[in-house]
Amino acid sequence: MFAVTVRDHVLVAHSLRGEVFGPAQRLHGATYVVDATFRRAALDADGIVVDIGLATRELGAVLADLNHRNLDDDPAFAGVNTSTEFLARVVADRLADRVSGGALGDGARDLAGITVVLHESHVAWASYERPL
Amino acid sequence: MFAVTVRDHVLVAHSLRGEVFGPAQRLHGATYVVDATFRRAALDADGIVVDIGLATRELGAVLADLNHRNLDDDPAFAGVNTSTEFLARVVADRLADRVSGGALGDGARDLAGITVVLHESHVAWASYERPL
Amino acid sequence: MFAVTVRDHVLVAHSLRGEVFGPAQRLHGATYVVDATFRRAALDADGIVVDIGLATRELGAVLADLNHRNLDDDPAFAGVNTSTEFLARVVADRLADRVSGGALGDGARDLAGITVVLHESHVAWASYERPL
């Protein structure tokens, strides 16, 4: 199995609901350093997994919709906790939609899966892995 | 599949037996930077994989039993080589015991698996992955 | 010259005022991975720059006053932009106060200077360096 990963980052504010979150129930924020991995069993005609330029552009576009925002105000996240693991799935699912929509090129429709890792600090990160 | 990882470290002395280890047969030591990953298929009611505060606390507790010690003197390791890969399993198994004992919360009993990575330097690391 | 550095992190929300900040004028947030460096010309009687346990504790205490907060609501920062470089000075100055107050031990009063680096992502960081 082959894989290619591109890295970007996003800066958000949010709060989390539930006693388990302790002081993180207050409005605060985080930098998420985001790694998006694209997997496939065989390389395409150009000898690659995915056009890394398109992968970088589309990851950037997905993150731009979240960047420099207070996620508590985003209707897409009403009533849910925007935990790091939850946001990893949001990014992975939105990338998957872009793959199926053709934004990563026709060849990208043969991708087998996506994994997204969100690093919230040097000592904690979360990920979501899904097939395509 | 979702995953959450927390990082901590431990400082130990030890020696290894067997020609394969060369100069590492002498008493020496290492810093292990330790990554513990918890996996599950679906998020819990709070929208998380595991309470990251509890995960950090329990990883710290597991490492405290090893920290600032000469592993050659630890009865738990009598007659075995405390290689990096062996110690990765020790940490994973002890975390698994704490999960099943409830130390990471009731919800953590739905975890699917644990992976522990021990970084022994910037150029070498070992891991152990197990189901729960 | 000797130096010792300890690392911790803090999660905050804030907004920045001024056209130069573009979308960062909106309420957002950041993880700052914080490196605090203590310098001195000669080691103390124990052969160290500073008690690393106390240095870690005091850095943690300084960051706890900022952690999981919206800095826009902090009276200490009324009317100023809490830029990364500005916050580096805040952390350095508060550490300096603790050094002079004795919180890092009597020997720490011989420290020559402090540098604080705040990493806001994998591609940007800021620092402030001051004498003691």
Place this chain on the structure above:
Amino acid sequence: MFAVTVRDHVLVAHSLRGEVFGPAQRLHGATYVVDATFRRAALDADGIVVDIGLATRELGAVLADLNHRNLDDDPAFAGVNTSTEFLARVVADRLADRVSGGALGDGARDLAGITVVLHESHVAWASYERPL
């Protein structure tokens, strides 16, 4: 499952053919920081996955055949794009040959698989994973 990883690096020049590569169609180069991971289900008689000294030596030997070269001139790569993901497979396959040839020791013949990651920058990397 246990795993051990060793890291090394290689410096190469090359060009890539196809519009998808944009300016990378010109002759340029890259540092690849290379992580080679060896996996097996159970530890060997010495309590390890593989002799880390041999693993490091053999990874170094595989990379020496590529290092400080223009890959466009290497007959082994005639007519193919030496993309990062393609080179990850080259390194993995050449390591696999060395494992089966005994260069990593007799015990290494019980290895279950190899994964090779090539980091081409701080924001992009590629990998190839294969069984043994």
Place this chain on the structure above:
Amino acid sequence: MFAVTVRDHVLVAHSLRGEVFGPAQRLHGATYVVDATFRRAALDADGIVVDIGLATRELGAVLADLNHRNLDDDPAFAGVNTSTEFLARVVADRLADRVSGGALGDGARDLAGITVVLHESHVAWASYERPL
């Protein structure tokens, strides 16, 4: 003293002349992960060292003139060795020209100095530091 650093990278081919370079006398290449640091004694009216957006854009522009090229063919480097340390000065000097030309904003003319670090691998890097 305050400082702000931004990171980017560049991919080049080149060869080096002189016995000291051994196999690096052959045409090869490297990824340079580039950190550009801007220093000043006091923050500007916006509370910053430099507009990080402009700093990132101008570093990118300086690197674009080198990226995906064979430096052996660049007339600007005729007769010199494009060693990592030499290239660090090239990037620093070109950034300094842009600062004095106003490309980083009027306030940037108060910058005290620039340091550029070029990482050529995970085990080697070089830097050049200059006043402005």
Place this chain on the structure above:
Amino acid sequence: MFAVTVRDHVLVAHSLRGEVFGPAQRLHGATYVVDATFRRAALDADGIVVDIGLATRELGAVLADLNHRNLDDDPAFAGVNTSTEFLARVVADRLADRVSGGALGDGARDLAGITVVLHESHVAWASYERPL
């Protein structure tokens, strides 16, 4: 000012004397990831700070005298605490001796200074800087 840095690592056991060290008074160990930086005002005739091959070799030689050893048994360290900052000076001074002895080449005698950083974990490091 130009600088070149090379990285290596060393694995040692030791104990520290003094209440300030708490549990580190017990025999334990550490991996030190070691960065040695060489500085000079102008490049040499080859356009470099120092022959990076020789710098790497000599750093390796200095570390080999410490590697896989219990520093408590080393007569060179009798009666002193082998703290991270102390060991940074040991490495820097031994490198300085090799520079003045010619082991890094004749040109290296024009080096202005050396800085050695010892990383003891992902959250703590120490350094020593000296002129030549």
